[in-house]
Amino acid sequence: MAFDGFRPLDEKIFVEYLKATPSLAAKLGNQFDDLQIKEVGDGNLNFVYIVIAPGGSSVIKQALPYIRCIGESWPMTKERAYFEASTLQEHGRLCPEHVPEVYHFDRTMCLIGMRYLEPPHIILRKGLIAGIEYPLLAEHMSEYMAKTLFYTSLLYLTTTNHKNAVAKYCGNVELCRLTEQVIFSDPYKVSEYNRWTTPYLDADAEAVRGDNILKLEIAELKSKFCERTQSLIHGDLHTGSVMVTAESTQVIDPEFSFYGPAGFDVGAFIGNLILAYFAQDGHSNNGADRKLYKVWILKTITETWNLFYTKFTALWDNHKDGPGEAYLSEIYNNLDLQLLIKKKYMDDLFHDTLGFGAAKMIRRIVGVAHVEDFESIKEASKRADCERKALNFAKTLLKERRQFQNIEKVVSAIELLDTS
Amino acid sequence: MAFDGFRPLDEKIFVEYLKATPSLAAKLGNQFDDLQIKEVGDGNLNFVYIVIAPGGSSVIKQALPYIRCIGESWPMTKERAYFEASTLQEHGRLCPEHVPEVYHFDRTMCLIGMRYLEPPHIILRKGLIAGIEYPLLAEHMSEYMAKTLFYTSLLYLTTTNHKNAVAKYCGNVELCRLTEQVIFSDPYKVSEYNRWTTPYLDADAEAVRGDNILKLEIAELKSKFCERTQSLIHGDLHTGSVMVTAESTQVIDPEFSFYGPAGFDVGAFIGNLILAYFAQDGHSNNGADRKLYKVWILKTITETWNLFYTKFTALWDNHKDGPGEAYLSEIYNNLDLQLLIKKKYMDDLFHDTLGFGAAKMIRRIVGVAHVEDFESIKEASKRADCERKALNFAKTLLKERRQFQNIEKVVSAIELLDTS
Numbered sequence A, B: 001m002a003f004d005g006f007r008p009l010d011e012k013i014f015v016e017y018l019k020a021t022p023s024l025a026a027k028l029g030n031q032f033d034d035l036q037i038k039e040v041g042d043g044n045l046n047f048v049y050i051v052i053a054p055g056g057s058s059v060i061k062q063a064l065p066y067i068r069c070i071g072e073s074w075p076m077t078k079e080r081a082y083f084e085a086s087t088l089q090e091h092g093r094l095c096p097e098h099v100p101e102v103y104h105f106d107r108t109m110c111l112i113g114m115r116y117l118e119p120p121h122i123i124l125r126k127g128l129i130a131g132i133e134y135p136l137l138a139e140h141m142s143e144y145m146a147k148t149l150f151y152t153s154l155l156y157l158t159t160t161n162h163k164n165a166v167a168k169y170c171g172n173v174e175l176c177r178l179t180e181q182v183i184f185s186d187p188y189k190v191s192e193y194n195r196w197t198t199p200y201l202d203a204d205a206e207a208v209r210g211d212n213i214l215k216l217e218i219a220e221l222k223s224k225f226c227e228r229t230q231s232l233i234h235g236d237l238h239t240g241s242v243m244v245t246a247e248s249t250q251v252i253d254p255e256f257s258f259y260g261p262a263g264f265d266v267g268a269f270i271g272n273l274i275l276a277y278f279a280q281d282g283h284s285n286n287g288a289d290r291k292l293y294k295v296w297i298l299k300t301i302t303e304t305w306n307l308f309y310t311k312f313t314a315l316w317d318n319h320k321d322g323p324g325e326a327y328l329s330e331i332y333n334n335l336d337l338q339l340l341i342k343k344k345y346m347d348d349l350f351h352d353t354l355g356f357g358a359a360k361m362i363r364r365i366v367g368v369a370h371v372e373d374f375e376s377i378k379e380a381s382k383r384a385d386c387e388r389k390a391l392n393f394a395k396t397l398l399k400e401r402r403q404f405q406n407i408e409k410v411v412s413a414i415e416l417l418d419t420s
């Protein structure tokens, strides 16, 4: 059987496809008799299958030409699989510890075969809802972000390699457009897609749509998102794109990747940790107290940024005579100056992180796609209380991000708002 | 005769090429008997021929795979002709009044046929050296810059069209790299290519290489140049890329074009006017007093920015419900907010203009390529005095550009430095 055109996988062709694909067949130990195939896609866009054979396993992810959770009425290019596979490979090369290995990519079928992240791996968001601490999370995520964002920036790349890569990822514009719409536009206008915990947050959602300063700030971030080709970013680095165990942290699902502002990734991750924090009061009545867990989340936020800062600047130091062309060592040739440029770069990245993090929070409360952290709080009024705190914090963060000098100040502001 | 591979034009093949090329042959009235062909390239990179036939005329520009003024020892992709032709056509579509018509483009031969800008058209820089006033210059150049920079930005383009175009122009990276080197790097380090009026400016050149704050600022501008895809910029918009008569203003030579910061173009033009200003004292002993002419240059600087501002924002107003996706009219839906976003965008563009303008000035005094404005001042000590004033002004402008609130303040600072 030949697979020379695009076909959605179905039960009939699935096994034939595996048999016909040497790289996948090998990973399954070339035994197809007792295959277990299970569709597990709980994400919004694609179909994800776990394939377990007696001799091995694989995950198969296929993009269809529409958005899964909405249906064929919202078309979306299936070429996204190409960018997802490219970035899995590129980020995997830069940080193999935290990215699942790609076994196979079929551009025609928009199909990726990759390592099955076996149990006890679970989606981080679910762990955060369950109140599970991950002692290595900050260490691992900061490592992933530092490596992927540093090595794809002009701090490490020549401008030739950088522009070539920028050009390639311009092809992922449809996915960028989806982000532009759901993060930078819809929450700030009346849109059929927006929803929120009504009636509790009706006035809050309306206030977002009527807030000139907030709109001025979101415009600045959108312009950076559309125009600044800083690094090859994951593009969707929320806590649902991370799978974890106590020892392992794996980043999946970079289909939104392109050359954009580095702070978009760091902000996505930290913003989603802040959402998890504000959701905890909604989970704490199940017998277990979440006080200590909230402290752990805040500690993880602090450590994530601070470790990211340390690792990113260490990579910079280590490669300051490397191929990167942003700051030539013959020009930036004294310690004072090196400290000055580093401070400026990292301050900008920090404020971008806070801005994009805040934007990600806002859209999860008054935009189209919500997060399980809040959705799993069944009582609407309680959910709304949690969401309102998160929303208010995000608004402050977006507007006043340049006033925060370090992550400790951000965490203090979270605590202050939470207890007031 | 077939032209199926690249060949530098020479006398033998020139006429055959014209005959074999219908679009050019037609422009020459299909008469090849009394052809006058003259090489006139006084630029740095390419060969330019004027072809005059009894029945018509054309300019033929060919890129060779090296930098003409240096020779084969500095290779440079001849693919630059493709980007030059593309931008002549695109900018010509957006602003036909101020861009010569392209008659023919041959990608294999790296050859452009375009309208001959007949006498009395001369290169603006030569007019400025000669002390000639061009009453329509600010009007025309502001028109050209407003139209080309507005219509190729996200204020007018969809993000789809913008990213497609960005990708295409990433291919012009070699020319971008040349700019990176000669504008953002070489002047700030020891480089075999740098030169200056020695010994007079030895200490000044050294001061540039030792100035941490200047280097911090140039780094910020370089990062914008490399990473910000704001508009399709000309990329080399100095006064040697403009041909003028009293009534006509024509922009040529966009081979450095790519999607970059809009302020790079406006700054190049204004920075070169400021250079022309500071060179005047070196020309004024030829009998003619240049006092009034200096006033005219300052007036032209002021008008160029102010008219650019007016025209650019008028285009924005006229197209605010157009295809542009930076600021959706459903979000930016009240006058206060529209004023806020416009002020922010234009303030940023103004400060970019001043920064890039200053960078362009500095490199013309202590970098590889100098300008005839100063080079034509034969007496070295006098030239150095003019250059030092320009250099000092540029340093102030680069470091303190954010303190200037409008172009009038910039012009006052020029006058103050000039008379002190």
Ligand SMILES: Nc1ncnc2c1ncn2[C@@H]1O[C@H](COP(=O)(O)OP(=O)(O)O)[C@@H](O)[C@H]1O
Pocket (backbone or CB within 6 Å): A040, A041, A042, A043, A044, A045, A046, A047, A048, A059, A061, A100, A114, A115, A116, A117, A118, A123, A240, A241, A252, A253, A255
């Ligand atoms: N490599 C993998 N190993 C195990 N489970 C995976 C793997 N990749 C995806 N999954 C599961 O499939 C779900 C959806 O995958 P994801 O890549 O996020 O798809 P989508 O793009 O639709 O969001 C994840 O939440 C996770 O539960």
Ligand SMILES: Nc1ncnc2c1ncn2[C@@H]1O[C@H](COP(=O)(O)OP(=O)(O)O)[C@@H](O)[C@H]1O
Pocket (backbone or CB within 6 Å): B040, B041, B042, B043, B044, B045, B046, B047, B048, B059, B061, B100, B114, B115, B116, B117, B118, B123, B240, B241, B252, B253, B255
């Ligand atoms: N269309 C034209 N009409 C008349 N003269 C032209 C035209 N184009 C170029 N020239 C002349 O040729 C010179 C070099 O052209 P230019 O395009 O600036 O080449 P380069 O890329 O080498 O700088 C110009 O300074 C001008 O004198």
Ligand SMILES: [Mg+2]
Pocket (backbone or CB within 6 Å): A043, A044, A240, A241, A253
């Ligand atoms: Mg997902």
Ligand SMILES: [Mg+2]
Pocket (backbone or CB within 6 Å): A043, A044, A045, A046, A236, A253, A255
């Ligand atoms: Mg996804």
Ligand SMILES: [Mg+2]
Pocket (backbone or CB within 6 Å): B043, B044, B240, B241, B253
């Ligand atoms: Mg030229």
Ligand SMILES: [Mg+2]
Pocket (backbone or CB within 6 Å): B043, B044, B045, B046, B236, B253, B255
């Ligand atoms: Mg040129």
Ligand SMILES: [Mg+2]
Pocket (backbone or CB within 6 Å): B319, B320, B321, B322, B323, B324, B325, B327, B328, B329
């Ligand atoms: Mg519009």
